[in-house]
């Protein structure tokens with residue numbers, strides 16, 4: 436089969452690799468029908484040191500179960516399934532408390548050892564705990580939105596939960612990528628009254644407004660903070676969802692949140708220590724967040740997608756074939772595309 440391998444920053448190739456096989460009785464083999472490129476894939480695309488064997492890429496996919504190990508019960512051959520970006524057993528102490536990304540027997544797709552989602556098929560470990568059946572056909576028009584259950588929609592929802600968004604909240608979303616846009620959807624869904632998006636790309640801003648953003652702030656640094664303070668009656672926002680991962684974004688989060696508020700961190704941190712610890716302390720601000728337990732949120736979010744109440748699939752503005760994945764990375768990195776879907 437063919438799969439995506441990253442060898443170094445800017446060096447992504449689609450190459451032939453061995454077909455996946457059942458190794459453990461908990462495994463399933465999934466033939467992929469839809470996948471995508473993630474904003475988090477752009478970090479290694481910018482920074483990865485050259486690695487001779489390369490690294491298998493992709494952690495968001497929908498596919499059809501082709502074969503299952505002998506203990507797998509929840510899915511069978513022919514089922515259409517979505518996979519979250521971490522695989523998990525669904526039974527350990529952390530899975531039971533809804534923190535599947537910390538599963539005692541789980542892990543993440545790709546790398547040197549495991550298949551990634553940007554390929555024709557994967558071996559899925561812990562298939563019973565990981566895969567969720569979809570009640571539609573493989574070419575249903577809801578595919579783009581259902582694919583976001585793998586990561587970005589669950590991640591946006593996690594940000595809203597961590598930032599304690601509730602009915603009537605005033606909220607700031609920092610970052611206008613696919614996760615920031617899904618955070619807007621999630622916050623509106625949970626009843627936020629004011630949703631301020633901090634971003635500066637016209638196409639993304641238009642989508643954020645369609646998803647429910649009430650205000651847009653394109654200034655950065657102190658000017659951005661001043662503008663948000665003006666928009667929130669001088670006191671700042673109850674909730675901030677940080678979707679970038681830079682030191683600057685965390686500084687902005689700490690200066691736009693109101694005393695007693697909460698910051699949900701979704702951007703993979705590219706800073707040493709939280710730069711605003713003292714300010715957060717004296718303002719009694721809660722800082723939480725981390726990788727979303729996307730698996731925990733699928734059952735909650737899927738009915739809203741099936742009923743058309745939310746349309747997170749609109750973040751996909753380009754569809755490519757597997758052979759064009761290297762150009763898909765380039766297009767996302769150049770901000771030419773918001774999020775790229777791969778159709779097989």
Ligand SMILES: [Zn+2]
Nearest residue numbers: 524527530538
């Ligand atoms: Zn577990």
